[in-house]
Amino acid sequence: MAAKGKDWKAKVKGTLKAELKRQGLSYADLAERLSAIGVKDNELNIKNKINRGTFTAIFLFQCLEAIGCRTIHLENL
Template sequence: MAEKTDWEMKAANLLKAELKRKGVTYAQLVEKLGEIGIVEREANIRNKLSRGKFTAAFMLACLEAVGSADLRI
């Protein structure tokens, strides 16, 4: 299995931290994404975040879904 690059790790950690700050579980994220018209499964989200392989569009959708207006980088 290929290792995560530094950038993939940073992106995944940033998104995980934001979910933690907002108190949103992966199951809740699935529901919130559904509310904005994005269909995902909890297992898919878990895999994306554990691998660190997801698009910027996915990250932005997640941030929008949980109501994040600011990011700490």
């Protein structure tokens, strides 16, 4: 059951999309960077995962590592 007033999918995908935008990266760039750290996936699959907002915590951390994000401020969510 979802917590009252929280759209967790929107928050997690919004956080990742914002970080991509902040870094000036596209989904193709993310696919390339993920590949560089050993995570094989294509641009379309990555885009779909992020837009659904239902990806795993592992995928989130892989993306954050790949784009060089070292800090997330939860108070901004």
